[in-house]
Amino acid sequence: MVLAENGHDVRLWTHHQDQADEMIATGKNARYLPDLQLPKNISITSDLALALEGAELINFVVPTKAMRQVASQVLAVFQEAGVTNLPILMHASKGLEQGSHLRISQILEDVFSPLGEAKVVVLSGPSHAEEVAQHDITAITAAGTDQVACDFVQEVFMNDYFRVYTNPDIIGVELGGSLKNIIALGAGALVGAGFGDNAKAALLTRGLAEITRLGVTMGANPLTFMGLSGVGDLVVTATSVHSRNWRAGQQIGQGQSVEEVEAHMGMVVEGLATAVSAYELAQEKGVEMPITQAIYLVIKEGLSIKEVVTALMTRERKGELQFEDNLADLF
């Protein structure tokens, strides 16, 4: 909607023919944004080749678990059409691939490698779709290692209600956007289980500390986690009723099972899969992530929120700045 309102030709692809037909007929996305009228200059199609023809920018925004499959479908269309120059590949999804623990830009680079080196940009930050669609003001980050590609994304998306910053630290931006969903689940779970504001502040602050710890280990700039994709997205997701992750956490905190919550949400709750991937990655890298581990234990071992909170609070005594010694090496 932002791109269309900025005057660009936009094609929106869905994998359901009937959904495309309905959206063309009504100008509305009844399943996901029922109250909003879509701009008229969005062409809706379920034909992927038609959607991709001549595109300068492709925005992948399916759930993480579908990313490799959808990217592979796009690659097949390009190969069939004999495309040799890749357009800019952009994504706005938040998660880590299950098993490989790859970030989404890495999945895209991997899938498109038969056609050369992809220029990948992630658009990420505190941005609930419902509010953007209503022109509520939003600030967000376009990150990638190719500055020209980042500038392009910034240029085409920016307007008076949607402000885009660029950032070369794609590792930090992708990890910030992905890992905050785990903490947002935890924030909802605390509310659901009856804990108060002190608990919420403790969780967000210590959550950011462990996001930064893993991020720095993976090669991110620690300052990125002070920015829109760190503190910003953590605050918006962990304190907003729009957040599916927060709502899922609240229901788990009230005693519903993870399976029940996921089945009833009807939309992706990325934090559930990301908690598992991030826990495995942290184990592999030897990074301490006690809150992520606690959420992992709730999801995988069925521990209650009260049990994991007690375990967290009674851990051995610590200094607050565990990774400060390493920071000097990073600047």
Ligand SMILES: NC(=O)C1=CN([C@@H]2O[C@H](COP(=O)(O)OP(=O)(O)OC[C@H]3O[C@@H](n4cnc5c(N)ncnc54)[C@H](OP(=O)(O)O)[C@@H]3O)[C@@H](O)[C@H]2O)C=CC1
């Ligand atoms: N919603 C938001 O405000 C924000 C979301 N994000 C991120 O964007 C990503 C997508 O989230 P969101 O759009 O909210 O998720 P939703 O669950 O609301 O919608 C996902 C869409 O992807 C489609 N899809 C799922 N699997 C496939 C597949 N294999 N092939 C083709 N299409 C598929 C779904 O179709 P179907 O109806 O068939 O399931 C649906 O249209 C997530 O990573 C999320 O974290 C990032 C910032 C903000």
Ligand SMILES: O=C(CO)COP(=O)(O)O
């Ligand atoms: O990432 C988001 C906002 O920036 C959306 O969060 P949820 O997936 O929890 O709704």
